[in-house]
Amino acid sequence: MASGTRAPACSRCGEAAIYLDRTTGKHLCGDHLVRDVGERVGLTIRGYRLIRPGDRIAVALSGGKDSTALLHLLSGIAPGIGDVTLTAVTVDEGIAGYRDATLHAARETAAALGIGHRVVSFRDTPGSTLDAMVAAGGERPCSLCGIHRRRALGEAAAALGATALATGHNLNDEAQTVVMNALRGDLPRFTRPPVREAPGGGIRRIKPLFRIPEKEIALYGIVTGIFRELPECPYAGTALRSEARRVVDRLEQLHPGSLARIVSGQEEVAASWGRIAASGDGIIPPEEARAGRKPRDPFSPA
Amino acid sequence: MAAGRWDGELNDTGTFKHRAAGWIREGMRIRFQDGTAREYDGGPATASDVLAAIGLNPSAVIVSRDGMVIPEDATLGRDDEIRVIRVSHGG
Numbered sequence: 001m002a003s004g005t006r007a008p009a010c011s012r013c014g015e016a017a018i019y020l021d022r023t024t025g026k027h028l029c030g031d032h033l034v035r036d037v038g039e040r041v042g043l044t045i046r047g048y049r050l051i052r053p054g055d056r057i058a059v060a061l062s063g064g065k066d067s068t069a070l071l072h073l074l075s076g077i078a079p080g081i082g083d084v085t086l087t088a089v090t091v092d093e094g095i096a097g098y099r100d101a102t103l104h105a106a107r108e109t110a111a112a113l114g115i116g117h118r119v120v121s122f123r124d125t126p127g128s129t130l131d132a133m134v135a136a137g138g139e140r141p142c143s144l145c146g147i148h149r150r151r152a153l154g155e156a157a158a159a160l161g162a163t164a165l166a167t168g169h170n171l172n173d174e175a176q177t178v179v180m181n182a183l184r185g186d187l188p189r190f191t192r193p194p195v196r197e198a199p200g201g202g203i204r205r206i207k208p209l210f211r212i213p214e215k216e217i218a219l220y221g222i223v224t225g226i227f228r229e230l231p232e233c234p235y236a237g238t239a240l241r242s243e244a245r246r247v248v249d250r251l252e253q254l255h256p257g258s259l260a261r262i263v264s265g266q267e268e269v270a271a272s273w274g275r276i277a278a279s280g281d282g283i284i285p286p287e288e289a290r291a292g293r294k295p296r297d298p299f300s301p302a
Numbered sequence: 303m304a305a306g307r308w309d310g311e312l313n314d315t316g317t318f319k320h321r322a323a324g325w326i327r328e329g330m331r332i333r334f335q336d337g338t339a340r341e342y343d344g345g346p347a348t349a350s351d352v353l354a355a356i357g358l359n360p361s362a363v364i365v366s367r368d369g370m371v372i373p374e375d376a377t378l379g380r381d382d383e384i385r386v387i388r389v390s391h392g393g
Contacts, residue, residue: 007372007376008373008375008376016370017372017373017376018370018371018372018373019371019373020373020374020375022361022374027373030371065389172390214362214389214390215361215362215364215389215390217389218364218387218389219364219371222364222371223371229335229387245390249359249361249362249390250359252361253359253360253361
């Protein structure tokens with residue numbers, strides 16, 4: 001380190017800090033950041049009852065930092081919940097120059113943690129690689145990938161007899177989704193609670209990292225030694241999500257805590273919307289509006 | 303000097319000159335994941351200020367110095383060499 005330069009100290013122990021939480025103004029060293037992230041993920045899981053005794057959880061493992069951290073964290077938290085089993089599931093979309101490296105990382109991560117691992121391929125379902133689908137034209141790559149990946153993960157989870165499918169969506173992802181849904185004017189998705197029961201007792205979709213900023217997850221990975229520098233998806237730049245990412249990152253930098261407020265705010269909107277819709281107070285839930293139900297005309301006789 | 307290694311000497315303004323592969327620099331060196339590098343020719347500044355000056359959002363990257371991750375408000379010197387890892391991207 002150069003003379004005269006300053007290294008801030010951890011607010012809890014005085015060791016060299018690696019992270020400034022700009023919302024609180026506090027610094028954390030590596031050990032305390034790892035502890036802090038683990039505690040907050042545990043609180044999220046308990047607070048929302050994301051994982052329950054007896055759960056069989058399929059963990060979507062792309063091999064990237066978020067899903068790797070998720071599997072790492074769940075492997076530590078799940079045993080404390082009771083009779084919970086974890087199986088990692090990786091989708092090979094068939095993206096040249098990208099997926100091979102992350103697939104290799106996923107295999108190594110699952111093996112290192114002693115967790116069963118299943119790989120499902122777009123070559124089997126839907127029967128074509130993403131590269132081939134993109135080359136054929138039509139839908140945008142991220143839309144195509146999203147549709148088929150969700151389906152592949154759902155089918156793999158069902159085949160495993162899973163009760164829940166866990167994904168590594170983080171706070172930034174969730175805030176981006178809120179902004180995207182607002183930009184699209186997609187009221188059904190905008191008013192959807194971030195945590196909800198699966199309809200008909202199906203497989204629950206759970207996102208244990210949805211309260212953790214992406215930067216903290218990356219730092220968690222670096223400190224615990226599981227972070228790998230991997231190639232970026234070649235199609236990532238084409239998505240509306242890239243624009244939303246830039247917007248929310250900038251908001252967070254200018255106004256610390258923006259990410260958390262966007263996600264918390266949407267959660268409150270969804271809860272309020274749910275209460276209004278349940279009251280039957282002349283509001284047509286978006287799903288029913290899409291299906292053609294019209295609001296009652298207040299001037300017509302009942 | 304071995305390829306890729308840096309050495310430094312004090313110049314007449316009291317800052318370090320670094321010499322490698324036949325060129326001389328007088329500012330902070332910033333290395334990126336893709337192997338590229340650039341210089342920041344300002345005075346001592348926080349990592350956050352340096353990132354902002356080169357058009358990067360500190361919320362979306364991690365900075366390390368001498369192999370150690372540092373928070374965005376750590377002060378950097380002119381002779382520091384930092385590495386920037388982008389954490390916010392798709393895929």
